[in-house]
Amino acid sequence: MLQRPHYIALGLVVLLTLIMLNLPSQTTARLKLGIGSVFLPLFGLAGSSQEAIEEAGGTLLPRRELLQQLESLRQENQHLRIQAMQADDTSRENARLRQLLGWQRQVPWKLKLARVVLREPSNWWRTLQIDLGSRDGLRVNQPVLTADGLVGRVSSVSLTRSQVLLLGDPECKVSAQVENETHDSGIIGSSGPLNSEFVEMGYLSGSANLKPGHLVKTSGNGGIYPPNIPIGTIVDSHPVEYGLATVARVKLAANLNALKEVWVMFP
Amino acid sequence: MNWLHTVFILVGAFLAVFWEAAFGGLRYLIGAQVDLLPALMVYTSLCLGMTTITLLAALGGLWLDSLSANPLGVSVLPLFIVGLAIHTKRDLILRDQTFAQAVLGGAASVAVPVLTLLLLLTTRHTPLFGWGTLWQLVVMCAAGAVATPICFELFGWLDRTLVHPRAAESSFRSDREIRRGKD
Numbered sequence: 480m481l482q483r484p485h486y487i488a489l490g491l492v493v494l495l496t497l498i499m500l501n502l503p504s505q506t507t508a509r510l511k512l513g514i515g516s517v518f519l520p521l522f523g524l525a526g527s528s529q530e531a532i533e534e535a536g537g538t539l540l541p542r543r544e545l546l547q548q549l550e551s552l553r554q555e556n557q558h559l560r561i562q563a564m565q566a567d568d569t570s571r572e573n574a575r576l577r578q579l580l581g582w583q584r585q586v587p588w589k590l591k592l593a594r595v596v597l598r599e600p601s602n603w604w605r606t607l608q609i610d611l612g613s614r615d616g617l618r619v620n621q622p623v624l625t626a627d628g629l630v631g632r633v634s635s636v637s638l639t640r641s642q643v644l645l646l647g648d649p650e651c652k653v654s655a656q657v658e659n660e661t662h663d664s665g666i667i668g669s670s671g672p673l674n675s676e677f678v679e680m681g682y683l684s685g686s687a688n689l690k691p692g693h694l695v696k697t698s699g700n701g702g703i704y705p706p707n708i709p710i711g712t713i714v715d716s717h718p719v720e721y722g723l724a725t726v727a728r729v730k731l732a733a734n735l736n737a738l739k740e741v742w743v744m745f746p
Numbered sequence: 747m748n749w750l751h752t753v754f755i756l757v758g759a760f761l762a763v764f765w766e767a768a769f770g771g772l773r774y775l776i777g778a779q780v781d782l783l784p785a786l787m788v789y790t791s792l793c794l795g796m797t798t799i800t801l802l803a804a805l806g807g808l809w810l811d812s813l814s815a816n817p818l819g820v821s822v823l824p825l826f827i828v829g830l831a832i833h834t835k836r837d838l839i840l841r842d843q844t845f846a847q848a849v850l851g852g853a854a855s856v857a858v859p860v861l862t863l864l865l866l867l868t869t870r871h872t873p874l875f876g877w878g879t880l881w882q883l884v885v886m887c888a889a890g891a892v893a894t895p896i897c898f899e900l901f902g903w904l905d906r907t908l909v910h911p912r913a914a915e916s917s918f919r920s921d922r923e924i925r926r927g928k929d
Contacts (some may be wrong), residue, residue, distance in 0.1 A: 481834060488800045492826040495804060499819025500869060507818045512907030514812035518764055525768045597813055598770035600763065602778055602882045603863065604815035608767075634815075649872040650815075673777045673878035729764070737776040 491520045512637035519639070522596050522610075554564075555699065588705070589745040592621075595738050596640060601744050604646035605675060605735070610638040611743060620703050623743040627708035628732030629653065629697060630741050645735050646710070647678045655680060655710055657727075658694035663687040665709060667695075667729065675735050677714065683725040686719075689716040705744070750909050752798045754901060755790055759783060759806040764919035767813040778887035783810065784854035787825055788890075789897040791832040792841040792850075799829040816862075817869065824861035828854045847898055848891040855890025857884050 480488075493605035502510070593609035611617050613636050623630045623643050631645040644651040647670030656664045670676075680695065693713040699706030709732045716727035762782035773779040783806045790802050804858060807822030809878045832839070860883070866873050 481830075484796050485830060485834065488796050489826070489830060492800060492803060492823055496819050496823045499808075499822070502816055502818070511812045511818050514808050514818075517760075517809070518767075518813065521764045521768070525764075550912045597767040598773075599814055600766035600779060600781075600810055601814045601816055601862075602773070602859070602879070602886075603866070603875060605874070606815045608813070644815070647874075648815070649874060669874060671878050672876050672882060 480729055500608070508635050512635070516637070518597075522640075526594075526596070590624075590742040591745060593641075593741055593743050595741060602672060605645040605651070605670070606634070607643050607645065607738065608640050609643055609741060611742070612637050612641055614638050615664065616745065617641050617743060621746075622704050622708065623741050624708060624744060625733045625738065625741055627734070628711065629704065630733050630735065630738065632703055633743065643741070645676050646677075646731055646733075647735070653699045653704060653710065655729075656698040656706075657683075657689060657713065658696060659688055659690070661688055663697050664700075665725075665727070676713070676731055678729050678731060680713075680727040680729050681724070683716070683722045683727060685718060685720075685725055687716070687725045687727075689713050689725065689727050691715060725736050748909060750901050751794060751901075751905055752801065754908075755786060755794065755798055755802055756805060758897075758901070759786055760809060762786060763806065763809040763813065766810070776885055777878070778885035780893070781810075781855060781858065782884055782889075782893055783807075783825060784828060784858045785851045785890050785893035785897050787829045787858075788832060788847070788850045788854050788894050789901055791829040792836050792839065793898075793901070796833065798835055800826065803829055816866070817871065819867050820869070821858075821862055824858045824865065827861060828857050831913055841898075844895045844898075847895045851894025851897075852887040852891035854894075855886045856867075859883065860887060 499507070499510075564683075577625070589609060593611040595607050596610050597608040599606045609623075617633060617636050619633055619636055621633045623632060629646060631643050631651050633641050634644040634650070635642045646653065646667060648668045651667075653667040654664065655667045656662055663683050665680045667686075668679045668681050670678045683689070691713055695710045695713060697704040697708040697710060711729040711731040714728040714730050716725050718724070719726050724727055766779060766781065770779060783802075786806070787799070787802060790798050803822050803826035807825050808819065810821045811818045812815070832854070839850070863873060863875065863879075867875075
């Protein structure tokens with residue numbers, strides 16, 4: 480049986496919830512960042528403990544394995560340097576031809592490395608937090624990627640850290656294009672609650688000719704993501720809406736489960 | 747009311763929320779991140795008063811939402827409702843029994859996310875929701891069932907170790923004390 484103090488406490492909590500849920504979005508974002516900043520001392524602690532664990536793991540690695548890794552990295556480095564030389568030539572040639580044809584020059588991507596500090600504590604969103612904030616020049620909606628492909632976009636920024644919406648979150652939609660003969664385009668939507676490796680690509684035409692293995696890249700439409708950032712590959716597709724549209728399952732190129740560092744793209 | 751006990755609970759909630767956000771390894775192993783706040787709420791509602799329940803729901807919920815993409819404040823009410831429901835029936839619950847603690851912890855760990863999801867859906871948000879959510883609820887239920895007896899052990903030990911025990915009152919009234927001596 481509820482007593483008077485129970486009713487008072489219940490009233491207070493309901494009032495608090497109603498006020499919080501009805502605040503303007505900017506005020507809520509500021510409040511969130513303010514409340515979240517109480518965890519700042521623990522960020523450093525978690526980071527240093529992780530480094531200590533990695534360091535301890537490093538000391539246990541046998542010397543022979545380290546030498547093998549060093550040799551393979553040396554070879555990879557040489558290979559990449561030759562590729563970079565070749566790419567330099569191609570890039571110069573591309574720029575010259577673009578100038579001759581009067582096309583707009585392609586701007587190289589400006590990237591900044593960020594460390595992943597926190598992950599989403601609840602099961603119904605896909606986000607993470609990085610250690611770059613407004614003092615590092617970050618703004619909302621900047622694309623975030625890894626060497627493998629697109630990861631998501633910056634959704635809110637505080638002074639020292641930012642929240643990144645990952646691909647597969649219901650709020651993170653990306654305009655994408657399939658690398659096939661017809662260059663079918665669609666929208667990358669949400670993933671299932673359990674599997675973050677796959678996302679759904681919707682709004683594809685009913686006559687889209689999709690095959691497993693086709694590459695999916697950003698289309699450049701929408702104004703947030705530049706074109707040609709790899710997103711993933713088509714796994715399978717099926718017609719929906721009585722064959723008027725197609726939905727495809729895309730396996731993401733970037734492994735969102737193992738993100739430790741990401742690159743934030745600057746305009 | 748013992749304030750030190752309340753402080754222990756709130757510090758526990760603070761660390762639990764940070765752990766949930768900093769260490770996501772469980773989600774990639776078993777497909778769900780566990781929530782320790784319902785287990786703490788079960789302990790609080792059985793052992794402490796309304797003030798601590800309200801503080802835990804408000805602060806724990808706000809801390810969790812501040813590190814999550816949840817709208818701020820959405821986790822407060824579900825935590826409080828679960829705490830209030832247990833608190834009003836606590837005289838009927840065998841709180842010293844591990845089995846009762848585990849059952850309550852499991853039930854609370856399912857009830858809190860379900861209520862939060864309902865609140866999100868009624869406030870026109872679109873969380874990730876599907877058949878996989880059932881598996882996540884099963885994992886959270888199991889984790890809550892394990893975590894609640896641990897909470898009782900841990901906070902019971904802290905209470906015994908750090909909080910000054912209450913002085914035992916004499917059953918004799920002082921004016922009825924039999925004075926011995928020559929007078």
